[in-house]
Amino acid sequence: xxxxxxxxxxxxxxxxxxxxxxxxxxxxxxxxxxxxxxxxxxxxxxxxxxxxxxxxxxxxxxxxxxxxxxxxxxxxxxxxxxxxxxxxxxxxxxxxxxxxxxxxxxxxxxxxxxxxxxxxxxxxxxxxxxxxxxxxxxxxxxxxxxxxxxxxxxxxxxxxxxxxxxxxxxxxxxxxxxxxxxxxxxxxxxxxxxxxxxxxxxxxxxxxxxxxxxxxxxxxxxxxxxxxxxxxxxxxxxxxxxxxxxxxxxxxxxxxxxxxxxxxxxxxxxxxxxxxxxxxxxxxxxxxxxxxxxxxxxxxxxxxxxxxxxxxxxxxxxxxxxxxxxxxxxxxxxxxxxxxxxx
Amino acid sequence: xxxxxxxxxxxxxxxxxxxxxxxxxxxxxxxxxxxxxxxxxxxxxxxxxxxxxxxxxxxxxxxxxxxxxxxxxxxxxxxxxxxxxxxxxxxxxxxxxxxxxxxxxxxxxxxxxxxxxxxxxxxxxxxxxxxxxxxxxxxxxxxxxxxxxxxxxxxxxxxxxxxxxxxxxxxxxxxxxxxxxxxxxxxxxxxxxxxxxxxxxxxxxxxxxxxxxxxxxxxxxxxxxxxxxxxxxxxxxxxxxxxxxxxxxxxxxxxxxxxxxxxxxxxxxxxxxxxxxxxxxxxxxxxxxxxxxxxxxxxxxxxxxxxxxxxxxxxxxxxxxxxxxxxxxxxxxxxxxxxxxxx
Numbered sequence: 012x013x014x015x016x017x018x019x020x021x022x023x024x025x026x027x028x029x030x031x032x033x034x035x036x037x038x039x040x041x042x043x044x045x046x047x048x049x050x051x052x053x054x055x056x057x058x059x060x061x062x063x064x065x066x067x068x069x070x071x072x073x074x075x076x077x078x079x080x081x082x083x084x085x086x087x088x089x090x091x092x093x094x095x096x097x098x099x100x101x102x103x104x105x106x107x108x109x110x111x112x113x114x115x116x117x118x119x120x121x122x123x124x125x126x127x128x129x130x131x132x133x134x135x136x137x138x139x140x141x142x143x144x145x146x147x148x149x150x151x152x153x154x155x156x157x158x159x160x161x162x163x164x165x166x167x168x169x170x171x172x173x174x175x176x177x178x179x180x181x182x183x184x185x186x187x188x189x190x191x192x193x194x195x196x197x198x199x200x201x202x203x204x205x206x207x208x209x210x211x212x213x214x215x216x217x218x219x220x221x222x223x224x225x226x227x228x229x230x231x232x233x234x235x236x237x238x239x240x241x242x243x244x245x246x247x248x249x250x251x252x253x254x255x256x257x258x259x260x261x262x263x264x265x266x267x268x269x270x271x272x273x274x275x276x277x278x279x280x281x282x283x284x285x286x287x288x289x290x291x292x293x294x295x296x297x298x299x300x301x302x303x304x305x306x307x308x309x310x311x312x313x314x315x316x317x318x319x320x321x322x323x324x325x326x327x328x329x330x331x332x333x334x335x336x337x338x339x340x341x342x343x344x345x346x347x348x349x350x351x352x353x354x
Numbered sequence: 355x356x357x358x359x360x361x362x363x364x365x366x367x368x369x370x371x372x373x374x375x376x377x378x379x380x381x382x383x384x385x386x387x388x389x390x391x392x393x394x395x396x397x398x399x400x401x402x403x404x405x406x407x408x409x410x411x412x413x414x415x416x417x418x419x420x421x422x423x424x425x426x427x428x429x430x431x432x433x434x435x436x437x438x439x440x441x442x443x444x445x446x447x448x449x450x451x452x453x454x455x456x457x458x459x460x461x462x463x464x465x466x467x468x469x470x471x472x473x474x475x476x477x478x479x480x481x482x483x484x485x486x487x488x489x490x491x492x493x494x495x496x497x498x499x500x501x502x503x504x505x506x507x508x509x510x511x512x513x514x515x516x517x518x519x520x521x522x523x524x525x526x527x528x529x530x531x532x533x534x535x536x537x538x539x540x541x542x543x544x545x546x547x548x549x550x551x552x553x554x555x556x557x558x559x560x561x562x563x564x565x566x567x568x569x570x571x572x573x574x575x576x577x578x579x580x581x582x583x584x585x586x587x588x589x590x591x592x593x594x595x596x597x598x599x600x601x602x603x604x605x606x607x608x609x610x611x612x613x614x615x616x617x618x619x620x621x622x623x624x625x626x627x628x629x630x631x632x633x634x635x636x637x638x639x640x641x642x643x644x645x646x647x648x649x650x651x652x653x654x655x656x657x658x659x660x661x662x663x664x665x666x667x668x669x670x671x672x673x674x675x676x677x678x679x680x681x682x683x684x685x686x687x688x689x690x691x692x693x694x695x696x697x
Contacts, residue, residue, distance in 0.1 A: 299642035
């Protein structure tokens with residue numbers, strides 16, 4: 012009996028696994044030519060590609076040894092991607108920055124499930140009709156070796172249906188194993204500044220959204236110490252949302268690099284390393300059970316190695332582990348259970 | 355913003371997280387007294403508790419050093435559980451055998467989703483009315499240290515609604531990192547013998563069901579080399595299904611212990627250990643994304659540490675890893691991609 016007999020449509024988004032064709036030279040654009048250079052599709056791709064270059068260069072410089080390896084691919088229907096992954100660096104165990112450009116179609120219910128709000132996404136479509144869509148995003152996770160250096164994740168994306176419905180989503184968040192209030196003030200402060208430049212309500216709203224989104228419900232704790240998260244943004248002009256995404260991407264290295272630089276040579280014990288690996292176990296739990304991007308990717312025939320690049324190289328599950336009361340591990344656990352304000 | 359603001363009902367089965375009260379002495383029965391000693395509810399609990407004792411004793415003997423630690427709890431509405439977990443043994447990294455007895459109620463759709471067939475499960479209930487149910491099961495995962503010793507999982511369960519609908523489910527399956535055809539012949543052969551005693555069609559049917567169920571769809575591979583798996587069994591008398599479950603539980607140590615005994619002292623390299631950890635990464639992917647018991651447990655307020663006991667102590671994700679053609683790793687990978695017959 013082969014897996015093709017599964018009752019559930021394994022591929023509701025009509026892209027298909029194993030339809031990725033590896034390529035050596037990446038074309039100037041992964042969007043379709045008919046989208047045009049002035050389209051938001053093309054502009055968002057350019058934004059993501061420039062950010063990918065800038066961030067990878069900054070991380071290589073910080074690492075001092077590791078180099079990103081690039082895998083690029085195209086898909087028969089248009090679209091493609093470019094994964095850049097650094098493994099076994101001096102500072103980073105695993106760091107990935109992935110661009111993806113997707114043309115597909117999906118059932119109206121799948122489209123609803125792919126977004127937080129879900130309403131009105133299938134405008135102009137008949138009941139039951141599949142919705143052609145375009146999505147472009149840059150997604151990244153960085154796992155440093157030193158348990159005193161936090162993991163960082165960001166994702167910025169633009170979504171559009173052929174019916175003309177569009178929205179922006181994204182966020183940057185940080186996952187330390189040990190709490191350093193000054194680091195958190197710097198990281199959150201950097202994003203508060205970006206938010207404040209665009210909308211006085213953004214930071215409070217998107218910080219709370221991150222605390223809620225990055226919750227591991229079955230544990231009653233967050234996976235990390237948050238940052239900002241937003242989805243379904245289309246209440247301003249496309250240019251305004253684009254400018255906000257652009258500033259958020261610009262702020263990634265400013266928010267993260269100094270934190271890693273400060274701790275990359277900190278001494279640590281084997282017990283601290285094991286605590287970090289247990290927190291990485293929680294990272295795996297969140298990503299495989301709750302993360303919308305991961306679950307969407309796995310079910311829509313995304314390139315598996317690119318999607319699961321977000322998982323740490325090693326993770327640990329220790330039965331019924333509880334940190335010693337009063338320990339640094341118990342301190343940060345309290346912050347995972349009761350999200351705090353940092354700025 | 356706290357996690358209680360999540361839009362989705364976090365607790366659709368009306369049991370509730372953190373409603374487990376730890377107890378020191380386990381009562382003779384975790385079922386409600388009104389169920390009576392002759393009920394299938396009580397008989398299945400006795401079966402599971404005896405099997406738990408027998409299997410834990412056999413595993414302790416095989417390990418030679420590690421001892422199971424017991425955690426027991428009861429729930430306010432009746433029901434409870436008993437987890438036995440061995441960690442840091444000589445042979446086993448982590449082995450758990452968990453009994454759980456659950457009284458709850460769930461929406462009719464949740465009940466449908468909890469079973470493969472899903473039809474007619476809510477017999478006698480009005481539309482929209484929650485369905486009170488009883489579930490009792492014994493569930494186990496054993497992760498040995500040596501990469502030449504396979505991981506083994508089994509689960510046997512009995513489900514009943516207050517409307518009088520009932521069914522049995524279960525299975526035992528094996529997950530080696532290296533292929534040993536004689537081991538697989540022994541393991542599958544043991545269960546074929548049990549199956550043949552009860553129904554000539556069982557082995558072929560339940561072996562194929564396991565190959566299908568234990569598929570990691572996004573990888574196009576199985577998590578291991580199968581065994582037997584069945585659900586929704588109610589086409590014979592309850593006594594007949596009970597006898598089959600009983601014989602399957604009896605066969606666990608016979609099928610598994612000799613395989614581990616044969617390989618527990620095999621020499622291995624660091625590279626072989628890493629391959630085992632990568633396969634454990636796949637185990638984590640299956641359990642968190644597809645396993646019905648895990649997903650059901652996480653969403654119904656099961657005791658998290660008991661449910662996630664199934665995860666290995668350590669797991670590894672290495673970017674875009676492909677085994678050397680012709681290597682033992684490539685050989686077993688072929689069997690994961692194209693399920694084989696072993697007996």
